[in-house]
Amino acid sequence: xxxxxxxPSNPLIRIVKLKESRWNRYRVWKPLSLMVLAxxxxxxxxxxxxDENLGxxxxxxxxxxxxxxITAFTSQANRAxxxxxxxxxxxxxxxxxxxxxxxxxxxxxxHVNSVVTGEAESIWHQVLKxxxxxxxxxxxxxxxxxxxxxxxxxxxxxxxxxxxxAIQTTRGCPLNCNFCSVTxxxxxxxxxRSIPEVIKExxxxxxxxxxxVDDNLIGTRSNHIARAKELFRAxxxxxxxxxxxxxxxxxxxxxxxxxxxxxxxxCRGVFIGFESPTQEGLRELGKKFNLLKERxxxxxxxxxxxxxxxxxxxxxxxxxxxxxxxxxxxxxxxxHYGVDNxxxxxxxxxxxxxxxxxxxxxxxxALNTFPEDWKYYTLTFPVARxxxxxxxxxxxxxxxxxxxxxxxxxxxxxxWVSLWQLRKPVITLVxxxxxxxxxxxxxxxxxxxxxxxxxxxx
Ligand code: B12
Ligand code: SF4
Numbered sequence: 001x002x003x004x005x006x007x008p009s010n011p012l013i014r015i016v017k018l019k020e021s022r023w024n025r026y027r028v029w030k031p032l033s034l035m036v037l038a039x040x041x042x043x044x045x046x047x048x049x050x051d052e053n054l055g056x057x058x059x060x061x062x063x064x065x066x067x068x069x070i071t072a073f074t075s076q077a078n079r080a081x082x083x084x085x086x087x088x089x090x091x092x093x094x095x096x097x098x099x100x101x102x103x104x105x106x107x108x109x110x111h112v113n114s115v116v117t118g119e120a121e122s123i124w125h126q127v128l129k130x131x132x133x134x135x136x137x138x139x140x141x142x143x144x145x146x147x148x149x150x151x152x153x154x155x156x157x158x159x160x161x162x163x164x165x166a167i168q169t170t171r172g173c174p175l176n177c178n179f180c181s182v183t184x185x186x187x188x189x190x191x192x193r194s195i196p197e198v199i200k201e202x203x204x205x206x207x208x209x210x211x212x213v214d215d216n217l218i219g220t221r222s223n224h225i226a227r228a229k230e231l232f233r234a235x236x237x238x239x240x241x242x243x244x245x246x247x248x249x250x251x252x253x254x255x256x257x258x259x260x261x262x263x264x265x266x267c268r269g270v271f272i273g274f275e276s277p278t279q280e281g282l283r284e285l286g287k288k289f290n291l292l293k294e295r296x297x298x299x300x301x302x303x304x305x306x307x308x309x310x311x312x313x314x315x316x317x318x319x320x321x322x323x324x325x326x327x328x329x330x331x332x333x334x335x336h337y338g339v340d341n342x343x344x345x346x347x348x349x350x351x352x353x354x355x356x357x358x359x360x361x362x363x364x365x366a367l368n369t370f371p372e373d374w375k376y377y378t379l380t381f382p383v384a385r386x387x388x389x390x391x392x393x394x395x396x397x398x399x400x401x402x403x404x405x406x407x408x409x410x411x412x413x414x415x416w417v418s419l420w421q422l423r424k425p426v427i428t429l430v431x432x433x434x435x436x437x438x439x440x441x442x443x444x445x446x447x448x449x450x451x452x453x454x455x456x457x458x
Contacts, residue, residue: 001045001066001132002046002048002063002064002065002066003045003046003047003065003068003069004048004050004062004065004067004068004069005034005037005038005047005048005049005050005068005071006034006049006050006052006071007051007052007053007071007076008052008070008071008072008076008080008082008083009052009056009076009079010075010076010378011076011078011079011378028051028054028162029162029164029166030051030158030164030166031049031071032166032167032168033097033098033120034049034051035049035153035155035157035166036120036121036150036151037071037124038153038157039152039153039154040120040124040125040151041124042125042128047154047157048065048157049154049157052079054159059083059086059087064090064092065087065092066092067092067093067094067128068083068092068095069094069095069096069097070096070097070112071098072096072098072099072100073098074104074374075374075375075376077100077104077107077108077371078372078374078375080096080100081371084096084112085111088112088113093113093131094112094113095112095113095116095131095136096108096112096114096115096116097115097116097117097120097142099181099185099352100351101115101117102117102185102352103184103350103351103352105117105139107370109138109139114127114136114137114138114139114140115138115140117139117140117141117142118142119144119145119171120142120145121142121146121149121150121151122142122145122146122149123140123141123142124142126140144171145171147171147192147193148194150168150193152197152201152204153166153167153201153204155204155206162207164207164209164210164211164245165205165207165242166210167198167201167202167205167210167211167213168212168213168214169193169198169212169217170190170191170192170193170214170216170219171187171214172189172190172191173190173216174188174189174190174220175286175287175288176188176286177275177287177288178284178285178286178355179316179347179348179350179353179354180350180353182215184352185352186215190219190221190224192219192224195227195234196234198231199235199238199240202235202238202240202242203240205242208241208242208243209245209268210242210244210245211244211245212244212245212247213247214247216247216248216249217246217247217248218248218249220249220251225255225258228258229257229258229261231265232258232261232262232264232265233261235265235266236264236265241266243266244268245267245268245269245270245271246269246270247271247273248270248272249272250272250274250289250290250295250300252270252304253303253304254300256303259303259304259306262307267307267309268308268309268310268427269340270312271312271314271343272311272312272313273314274290274297274314274333275287275290275315275316276315276316276321277315277333281319281321281322284319284320284321285316285319286354297337298336298337298338301313301338302338305338305340305421305423306421310341310424310427311341312339312340312343313334313337313339313342314343314344314345315330315342315344315401316344316346316347317330317344317345317347317397317398318347318382318384318386318389318394319347319387320388321387322386322387322397323389324388324389325397326389326397326401327344327396327397327399327401328401330342330344330401331401331402331404331405332404334405335405338417340414340428340431341432341435342401342402342406342435343435344398344402345379346379346380346382346384346394346398347384348377348379348383349365349383349384350377364384365383365384366382366384366391367381367383367384376449380442380445382394382395391450391453395446395450398442398446399439399442399443402435402438402439406432406439408436411432414428414432
């Protein structure tokens with residue numbers, strides 16, 4: 001039996017067009033969901049994982065599969081439906097799962113034979129059994145997996161060409177921020193994989209650099225932090241010679257021992273959601289951890305960087321409190337905090353979030369011709385009606401934010417500070433130039449976007 005597992009191409013132009021920028025190799029990440037599904041698949045299935053981000057194959061000349069499984073974030077939904085139609089036209093059954101299928105069940109059911117909602121660990125074997133017997137159901141629900149049931153992902157199945165490997169060590173997040181779908185999808189309970197299992201899987205990763213995809217690697221409670229320390233000790237003891245990057249909340253900075261252990265275990269960078277420069281903004285987003293009164297972000301960032309760990313700061317533009325000038329304001333505050341890179345995104349109502357419910361009830365979802373408009377749900381387009389900023393204005397704010405933060409003088413300042421602090425100036429330079437190289441591309445993308453909107457209104 002032949003199974004294709006497909007990751008549809010990503011509509012983010014700067015990620016897809018590998019040849020447009022040599023930095024893009026560092027922005028194409030492995031589709032871990034499909035590697036986990038492959039890990040759950042019994043040996044009688046011959047599996048091929050197709051990641052369209054490395055190039056869209058000619059499916060017509062490939063051997064005929066018995067079943068096709070497609071994953072998709074919301075922004076990939078349209079391409080997912082095109083792929084589904086291609087295989088269905090040849091009578092091949094198509095199953096779709098992942099975040100979009102879970103949050104938009106009715107829509108997805110129109111395009112595929114079968115939908116799997118939730119996490120797949122408890123249900124995938126049943127789907128395969130039914131596919132073998134030609135009796136696929138229209139819907140399966142995996143719910144939340146038992147953490148012990150997460151298999152070793154099949155790191156051997158994807159072609160080389162990626163700069164980073166990927167692994168997941170925890171699932172779930174109790175914080176349920178308004179704009180994020182993680183709690184709705186993976187649940188509020190923080191589930192941690194066993195440390196020996198994580199080490200075993202780490203050893204299967206070929207790449208030197210690894211992305212730990214956990215939404216918050218260290219968790220929120222003292223027992224979570226204690227487990228993170230155990231994990232870091234085990235990673236250091238295993239001498240894996242890997243360097244890794246992770247996501248965490250700002251409390252990562254609160255524990256010196258944790259930081260020292262992380263650095264020793266190979267942590268080279270951390271992605272932190274600061275989200276808004278103001279307390280009102282943080283309250284609006286429900287970003288509880290950043291709201292602690294005594295929190296000094298600048299000192300927190302400095303503590304992390306002292307351990308030679310890069311800090312990428314993420315901010316959101318388009319909150320109800322955001323007024324003209326917010327772009328420059330964010331760039332300045334990110335500079336003041338001392339982050340190495342700034343990643344600013346538009347406030348986007350993703351299906352399944354509290355923000356979606358709110359903006360929908362207020363009739364503020366502007367790009368709402370679905371499924372076509374899902375391609376704009378990359379957080380890099382203004383898809384809503386913002387309180388104080390028109391669509392044109394918010395795009396200008398975004399460009400102004402990037403132009404300020406990634407001006408040559410600011411980049412050189414950061415490189416100089418990095419040199420002065422005996423950190424890694426070359427990495428600071430390279431990562432900043434990578435972001436800077438996208439400003440020109442983005443301006444063009446926004447021009448096309450505005451044109452599309454105008455044509456739509458005429
Ligand atoms: C790693 C990651 C990335 C990587 C992508 C890696 C990749 N190619 O998959 C990078 C950094 C590139 C990225 C980019 C983006 N991301 Co992202 N990302 C994640 C993150 C943190 C982990 C995903 C992961 O690997 N999980 C581990 C795997 C094992 O779990 P899983 O994917 O859920 O898969 C399980 C089930 O869903 C199911 N399943 C999944 N697919 C299928 C298919 C079938 C057939 C079946 C049966 C089951 C099944 O089975 C799996 C095992 O249980 C998630 C948050 C999260 N917790 O999921 C956000 C998340 C998926 N990202 C999100 C977003 C918004 C984005 C961006 C749009 C944002 C941006 N501008 O940066 C882009 C869009 C990229 C695109 N493709 O268009 C949102 C998606 C929401 C949505 N409705 O689409 C999430 C949920 C975070 C959030 N804040 O809400 N992301
Ligand atoms: S943004 Fe981060 S902290 Fe907030 S719910 Fe999502 S994963 Fe949790």
